[in-house]
Amino acid sequence: MEEKDTELQIKEAARTVFMKRGYAGARMQEIADLAGINKALLHYYYRSKERLYxxxxxxxxxxxxxxxxxxxxxxxxxxxxxxxxxxxxxxxxxxxxxxxxxxxxxxxxxxxxxxxxxxxxxxxxxxxxxxxxxxxxxxxxxxxxxxxxxxxxxxxxxxxxxxxxxxxxxxxxxxxxxxxxxxxxxxxxxxxxxxxxxxxxx
Amino acid sequence: MEEKDTELQIKEAARTVFMKRGYAGARMQEIADLAGINKALLHYYYRSKERLYxxxxxxxxxxxxxxxxxxxxxxxxxxxxxxxxxxxxxxxxxxxxxxxxxxxxxxxxxxxxxxxxxxxxxxxxxxxxxxxxxxxxxxxxxxxxxxxxxxxxxxxxxxxxxxxxxxxxxxxxxxxxxxxxxxxxxxxxxxxxxxxxxxxxx
DNA sequence: TTTTGCATTAACCATTTGGTTAAACCTGAT
DNA sequence: ATCAGGTTTAACCAAATGGTTAATGCAAAA
Missing domain, CATH: 1.10.357 (Tetracycline Repressor; domain 2)
Structure with missing residues (x-):
């Protein structure tokens, strides 16, 4: 399945972006792009920016x-x-x-x-x-x-x-x-x- | 005159806010509020957020x-x-x-x-x-x-x-x-x- | 083959946010 | 008193941004 794979990819992307930009500077779009997925999918797995963070x-x-x-x-x-x-x-x-x-x-x-x-x-x-x-x-x-x-x-x-x-x-x-x-x-x-x-x- | 006074007050407010929140987290409105002035005045003295920063x-x-x-x-x-x-x-x-x-x-x-x-x-x-x-x-x-x-x-x-x-x-x-x-x-x-x-x- | 249910997306939405504008407000000079 | 200059503001604007929705994809179960 892609399940765990997607979730992991999101986490890796989020980690990279948050570490580079901090919470305020990070953009959900950038995380989605880096993970190679649609932005809505971020909210599907993690309800909000704050939760993901x-x-x-x-x-x-x-x-x-x-x-x-x-x-x-x-x-x-x-x-x-x-x-x-x-x-x-x-x-x-x-x-x-x-x-x-x-x-x-x-x-x-x-x-x-x-x-x-x-x-x-x-x-x-x-x-x-x-x-x-x-x-x-x-x-x-x-x-x-x-x-x-x-x-x-x-x-x-x-x-x-x-x-x-x-x-x-x-x-x-x-x-x-x-x-x-x-x-x-x-x-x-x-x-x-x-x-x-x-x-x-x- | 209020001239230097206003400019100084902006700088003090900006310093406080930028130091607390960083560039990305800082809000021009918060700086204006702290300086006790209208937000447009920030742009009158310093053309943009980046310049002020x-x-x-x-x-x-x-x-x-x-x-x-x-x-x-x-x-x-x-x-x-x-x-x-x-x-x-x-x-x-x-x-x-x-x-x-x-x-x-x-x-x-x-x-x-x-x-x-x-x-x-x-x-x-x-x-x-x-x-x-x-x-x-x-x-x-x-x-x-x-x-x-x-x-x-x-x-x-x-x-x-x-x-x-x-x-x-x-x-x-x-x-x-x-x-x-x-x-x-x-x-x-x-x-x-x-x-x-x-x-x-x- | 159809159905079911999760995964994924395109298109949208509401709010926030940096920035602008045109008018009002002073204050000192004429 | 009025004029001229910079100063200050309320109202506005466009873009960015977090978040939503309704539809589509798709694999396994029936």
Whole structure:
């Protein structure tokens, strides 16, 4: 059947368009064109723009959180966890470079609605618990040296921000895509070393 | 006269609305309402939405770059410059928390147009030169320990990203505004210490 | 072969939205 | 007082846009 195929094609098209343009900038017509279907069919499968958007947004958000969680499944020392996280998260973002900017800007567009949506889903529970336990672990291990929340922010920032600022950086410094890929690949080691050195005990 | 007053009021309203909603999400009517004037008057002063937007965007972008530059005017050691930058940039962002997300998402919405715009302006020259000389300074001083570009990214990331991710972080962890302010205030010292430690020579 | 029911489309519709126009409104100069 | 200039507005317009509807296609069941 074409059933699932069509629905999937719509979702892929919607994902591309929403990620590129944001909710306000996205056009139902463009999604339909990209999916190779009639615009009315969008409304047949997903009643409205907002519902379609919700589905896409939650999927992307979930992926972002899963990427975060999966670094923590193994029972290891906090240092190993940290390094696993840095490796894995940068790799994830190299595959999906548009995800973080999309998620972050759409949340700040309407934080209250986002909070409401979160409450109904279970994604939140997992991610939230893991973040808090990570911060608590950091605190036990490095509490005397550094505020754990700041350490957490530092790590996340160094992993995520380069992807968010890439278009701007690229415009200013004219880095081509090949160079960028190498830069992000070497970045894993650099960030790990940077953090490790900053946390060295003496 | 009301002349400059009206024009200024339009610009302030436009800035607020564009920063909150982005180009696509902004409505000329909302800008007019916020400025307390008739919508036609917007077109009287600025011919179109795009022109008004261009003015606002370039102003905000310029402010962001000036903030970056002003930390470097003094002829000091690279370490002092770095610390001045961290202090000053976090302070700037505390006053204008929406600036970075606005700039970054609008650039990535249409990087080519942004590059075109940049070429015609002089803002670029200054900022670009300073960034490159900063990276070159970093390289001379810490080149053996760390790739200078990554170090530059690290510092910028740790300063800027918290403001970009605040709405998301706030939604997940329920940090109130007072706590946030304290957190960002203490962050200046934390980031400086973190960077200093990571760069210590032995 | 006919029927049934979902999938798909062309044509439409109502609203929103950026933009225009012609008239009204000031204010300072004559 | 009236004239001339820019400023401001109410009313309007055309295009874009999300959404609907009624008809068509089409495959499996009868």
């Amino acid at each position: 919700d589905v896409i947004f939650m999927e992307v958000f979930q992926e972002l959180m899963e990427g975060l969680e999966s670094a923590f499944v193994e029972e290891d020392s906090i240092k190993v966890k940290m390094e696993a996280f840095i490796d894995l998260y940068i790799s994830t973002l190299m595959k999906n470079p548009h995800m973080p900017l999309f998620v972050v800007s759409e949340i700040s567009r309407d934080p209250d609605t986002f909070i409401e949506k979160l409450k109904t889903k279970e994604i939140f529970e997992g991610a939230n618990k893991i973040v808090l336990s990570f911060i608590s672990d950091l605190n036990n291990e490095y509490g005397e040296q550094l505020n754990a929340i700041h350490l957490f922010m530092n790590i996340i920032s160094m992993c995520v921000f380069p992807f968010i600022s890439k278009p701007m950086l690229g415009a200013i410094t004219q880095i081509d895509d090949a160079t960028w890929k190498i830069l992000m690949e070497t970045r894993k080691e650099e960030v790990k070393r940077f953090v490790a050195k900053a946390l060295e005990k003496r | 261009d003015v606002i965007f370039m102003e905000v972008f310029q402010e962001l770059m000036e903030g970056l530059e002003s930390a470097f005017v003094e002829e000091d050691s690279i370490k002092v410059k770095m610390e001045a930058f961290i202090d000053l940039y976090i302070s700037t962002l505390m006053k204008n928390p929406h600036m970075p997300l606005f700039v970054v998402s609008e650039i990535s919405r249409d990087p080519d147009t942004f590059i075109e715009k940049l070429k015609t302006k002089e803002i670029f020259e200054g900022a670009n030169k300073i960034v490159l000389s900063f990276i070159s300074d970093l390289n001379n001083e810490y080149g053996e320990q760390l790739n200078a570009i990554h170090l530059f990214m690290n510092i910028i990331s740790m300063c800027v990203f918290p403001f970009i991710s605040k709405p998301m972080l706030g939604a997940i962890t329920q940090i109130d505004d007072a706590t946030w302010k304290i957190l960002m205030e203490t962050r200046k010292e934390e980031v400086k210490r973190f960077v200093a430690k990571a760069l210590e020579k032995r």
